[in-house]
Amino acid sequence: MKKVYEGxxxxxxxLENGNYELKFKDTVTGKDGVFDPGENQVGLTMDGAGDANLKLTKFFFELLNKRGIPTHYVNCDIENKTMEVIAAKPFGKGLEAICRYKAVGSYLRRYGLYIKEKTDLPGFVEITIKDDKAGDPPISPESLEILGITSLEETKMLYKLTKDISDIIKEVLAxxxxxxxxxxxxxxxxxxxNVILIDEISGGNMRVYRGDExxxxxxLPGLLLD
Structure with a gap:
């Protein structure tokens, strides 16, 4: 196999069949040794993170495929921490769609002057561009079109898919x-x-609480899948 990207x-x-293989690692995003799904850098290494992330990713992608949500998922090998996916190209140099139900993380850091921590949010979606040097800034639909990254129709689809997928995951967790x-x-x-969901869906890219914990x-895999 030829390595084409190190993330x-x-x-x-x-892969020889034209698909790609994702090899999950035990690293997670964060800062100063603290996990944060909104961060744009590796914050720490957690033994077992790759295995845990893949188990949840398998569960959620298979659920979404059954619900008719378009994804890149083909199959996975939990033992070897790998997932096979169809070929897909990112938008520009990469976009991230964040659905927010509580005022925490980078949202609170930006708007803490106006809102208290953990205030309920309406499950709204923000699109950010993947740019470590710029701090992954949020970007508007108009700017995405001006820069030639997405069309307005594609951006509408991104917002709709993000909300639909996030609401499904929220219901499953609840x-x-x-x-x-x-x-x-x-x-x-x-x-x-076609616009499709790529990458992963795991504890490494979501923030989950039980009460105040x-x-x-x-x-998360043990609490959700057992």
Whole structure:
């Protein structure tokens, strides 16, 4: 296999059949040794993170595929911490879609002058560009079109898919008395140009609480899947 990309939490390999393999690592995003799904850098290494992230990713992608949500998921190998996906191109150099149900993380850091921590939010969506040097800034639909990253129609689809997917995940978590505060998703285009969900859906890119207790990403598979 040919390695085509080395990421913060996954490496990507090209397969002979034209698909790609994602190799999950034990690194998570954060800052100063503290996990934060909204951060744009590797914050720490957590033994078992790759295995935990892949188990949740498998569960959620298979659920979404059954619900008719377009994704890049094909299958996965839990033992080897790998996932096979169809080919997809990111928008520009990469976009992230964040759905927010509580005022925490980077949202609170930006707007703390106007809102208290953990205030309820209406599950609204923010699109950010993946740019470590710029701090992954939020970007408007108009700017996305001006820069040639997405069309306005594609941006509408990004917002709709993000909200639909996030609401499904929030409902699944609620069945186990878990509350989703926010979640970060990624999208791209398949070979036909369709907008599809890519990357992963795991404890490493969402913030989950049970009451006032923050749920560590490594605990989430046991609480949700057992």
């Amino acid at each position: 913060k939490t996954k490496d990507v390999y090209e 069945e186990k008395d878990l509350e989703l505060y926010d979640i970060k998703l990624e999208f791209g285009r398949d070979k036909e140009g 923050y749920i560590d990403p490594l605990r």
